[in-house]
Amino acid sequence: MSCQLAHVDPRPSRGQHGNVQPFSDEDVSIETLSHCSSFSDTASVADEGGEASEDTAQEDFQYKLKGFIDSTVDKSAKTRQGALDGLKTAMATRILYEFISERRMTITDSIERCLKKGKGEEQRAAASLACLLCIQLGSGIESEEVLKTLKPIFKYILADGSASIQARQAVSTRFILRWSLQIPWKNDVHATMECFENLFTRAYARMDGTCPSISPQTSQLYTNALLSWALLLTICTASQLKDILRKYLPKLPKLLESEDVNMRIAAGETIALLFELARDMDTDFEFDDWDELCNKLNALATDCNKHRAKTDKRKQRSVFRDVLKAVEEGDFQSETIRFGTERMTIDSWVKKRTYDAFREFVGSGMNYHLQANEFIRDVFELGPPVLVDSATMKAMKISRFERHLHNSAAFKARTKARSKFRDKRVDVGEF
Incomplete structure (x- = not known):
């Protein structure tokens, strides 16, 4: 099947010092609007000169991607990071399975080198690219081989207190990718959850109610660790969940005292997720400190503290109203996601955590991947990609x-x- 590609400069754009530049905002918007494979608009292809024009655009685009791949081994850290970001943007906004599959080992080697020898933002970009590479490849043996190569490096960076905070933040959300990809390594779930537990438990409020002094960057790391831990909850066995409920549900409310609004929200959503999972196992599930927990949640849902920013309070109150309903009534405020001609309903905390995780991975390209990425569609049980002809698309606009x-x-x-x-x-x- 054909692929409609926007025309791009056949040569990688370079700055004054010869550095390869990532896609510009204009490139991103163009690539996002370009639908590959069965999503191509045959009418617009004809307008641009037919198959010859399409083939030329495809060659130009692939030439640019090859330039990025070559530049991931450049001596300049700035050039390497620009190349990583360029590849990341392309993978977030386009289905590139065939191109990537042929160069999987080369891209994986580049990511591994940048993670080991790079610093800060370069490591962050490499971790993000690793995630998008696997999302492009799907849940087969190719992704498994990529993750087997990168897993030891991810684990080392996550546990290394001397590593840059940017790298640890990125790894803390990408390290759980293989479970999102449904790769059967579930025997390792417990060990990985412990890695995350060793991080977010450091943010617990003390016995006297005071919170440890944590920098905003470190707090973000702990928040990422908690959210990744919560995603792994969704694939735990019943026996594992029972142990987790007994051990962590009484302690997680301590995170509701955090000074960081994002940590408070992450803790609240994780608590709601645990209650949902617990009630799925046992409809009569009861929590000993239920009244105290509800009082805390209600206080956050009606927070009027003057020392907190208005935007933080609005965001917090909205989330905790939903969390309180989940704990008290087992209710979930459903949300409808629209993409193309389709709709998907987020109707549970489990589905919300999964959707939020993938959105973190692909960013603004999420709706496009919901339309075109067979793997992500399979995760959300959307079936094969829906074919939409150009006349229908024009009628919708x-x-x-x-x-x-x-x-x-x-x-x-x-x-x-x-x-x-x-x-x-x-x-x-x-x-």
């Missing part, structure tokens, strides 16, 4: 002018309604 008219009409109606309300309010006052 609303022109910028039509959208402007609609917004203008809505604004006028809203202004008119408010004016009438103000007039009535004035009349009542005068009366």
